[in-house]
Each structure stands twice: as structure tokens, then as C-alpha cells.
Amino acid sequence: MQTRTLMLASASPRRAELLSQIGVEFIQQPVDLDESALTNEPPKAQVLRLAAEKANAAWLQVEGTAQVVLASDTMVVLDNQALGKPRNAEHARSMLQSLSGRQHEVMTSVSVRDATRQKTLCVVTQVVFGPLTAVQIDDYWATGEPVDKAGAYGIQGIGGQFVKSINGSYSAVVGLPLYETVQLLKEFEVMS
Numbered sequence: 493m494q495t496r497t498l499m500l501a502s503a504s505p506r507r508a509e510l511l512s513q514i515g516v517e518f519i520q521q522p523v524d525l526d527e528s529a530l531t532n533e534p535p536k537a538q539v540l541r542l543a544a545e546k547a548n549a550a551w552l553q554v555e556g557t558a559q560v561v562l563a564s565d566t567m568v569v570l571d572n573q574a575l576g577k578p579r580n581a582e583h584a585r586s587m588l589q590s591l592s593g594r595q596h597e598v599m600t601s602v603s604v605r606d607a608t609r610q611k612t613l614c615v616v617t618q619v620v621f622g623p624l625t626a627v628q629i630d631d632y633w634a635t636g637e638p639v640d641k642a643g644a645y646g647i648q649g650i651g652g653q654f655v656k657s658i659n660g661s662y663s664a665v666v667g668l669p670l671y672e673t674v675q676l677l678k679e680f681e682v683m684s
């Protein structure tokens with residue numbers, strides 16, 4: 493039984509699917525935010541700040557439609573540099589080239605808040621890519637899959653074939669770490 497009503501502050505269909513997958517009921521509302529990094533901001537600090545800011549922005553718009561708000565942010569991090577969503581084909585190509593044959597980290601933060609408190613956490617997962625050829629990268633861009641995804645790939649889709657190994661949370665790479673999300677939703681009495 494769900495005791496408190498939840499808003500998912502996100503435009504992401506992946507996050508909605510993941511939350512639905514574990515039987516949570518929610519309303520979904522996107523928030524618009526400047527996601528650029530602050531000067532000298534480390535990727536982990538950025539990903540934590542963005543989830544918290546998304547939750548706070550949504551809270552201002554919630555107007556009684558939900559008692560609890562959940563927001564999240566995902567970033568691909570290579571050599572301590574954050575790779576966001578690709579701006580264009582060239583940007584996607586260079587991101588995928590840089591990920592080829594190497595390990596990177598996917599950082600996904602979750603922030604949950606209600607009227608009196610807020611909790612934000614970050615889950616870090618190591619992902620190893622096999623080597624990618626220029627043809628593979630071009631063909632992948634042509635599928636349209638990379639366009640709205642951090643690091644220009646989706647592990648849950650065609651991009652799954654590039655992933656040699658993963659150490660951490662699969663659901664976090666897709667966009668929402670389910671284990672940690674459930675802990676937070678229990679703490680905020682959305683789940684029992």
C-alpha cells in the first residue's frame with residue numbers, strides 16, 4: 493500500500509519506466525533547469541546538486557498535487573570529466589570515440605524531498621566498453637538512440653552491445669538506481 497503521493501520531477505521516459513517497474517504510483521512532471529557545471533565543480537558534486545535543484549524546483553510547482561517529490565540526474569564521467577548529452581553528431585562521435593575500449597563511470601543521483609526535509613544520494617557504476625570502430629559509431633548515431641542520453645549511449649538499447657562489463661547498478665546507468673530509490677521512498681513513507 494502506498495501511503496503518500498509522489499511526483500517524479502523528470503522528463504525521462506526511462507525513469508518513469510523504472511519507477512513503474514517496481515510498482516510505485518506517481519505523477520510525472522518535467523522541470524526545466526540550467527544543467528551546466530559551476531566553475532571547478534567536480535562531476536559528483538554537479539550530479540548531486542542537479543538532482544537536489546530539480547527536486548526543489550519541482551517542489552515549488554507541486555501545489556498540493558503530491559506530498560513527496562523525487563528527481564534524478566545521470567552523468568557519464570571519463571577521466572574526471574563529465575560527459576552530458578551530445579549537442580550534435582560530431583559531439584556524439586567524439587564522446588563515443590573517447591569511451592571506446594575503456595572504463596568510465598556513470599554517476600546517477602537521486603533527491604527526494606517533502607515539506608520538511610530532503611535527502612540526496614549518488615550511485616557510481618563502472619562501465620567498460622569494448623573497442624568501437626568509426627563505422628560502428630556512425631551507424632549507432634544514425635539509429636537516433638544516442639541523442640538524448642548522457643555519454644551518447646543507452647545500455648538498455650542498441651548501445652548495450654558496446655558494454656563489456658559493468659560493476660555497480662544497472663538501473664542507475666539507465667537513469668534511476670532502484671535499490672537506493674526504494675530505501676529513500678521508504679524513509680519518506682511513500683513505500684511501506
Ligand SMILES: Cc1cn([C@H]2C[C@H](O)[C@@H](COP(=O)(O)OP(=O)(O)OP(=O)(O)O)O2)c(=O)[nH]c1=O
Pocket residue numbers: 501502503504506507522523564565566567568577598640641642643645646647648665666667
Ligand atoms: C548512460 C545512459 C544514460 N541514459 C539516459 C538517462 C537520462 O535520462 C539521460 C541523462 O540525462 P539527465 O539530464 O540525467 O535526465 P533527462 O534530461 O533525460 O531527464 P530529467 O532531467 O527531466 O530527469 O541519459 C540512458 O538512458 N542509458 C544509459 O546507458
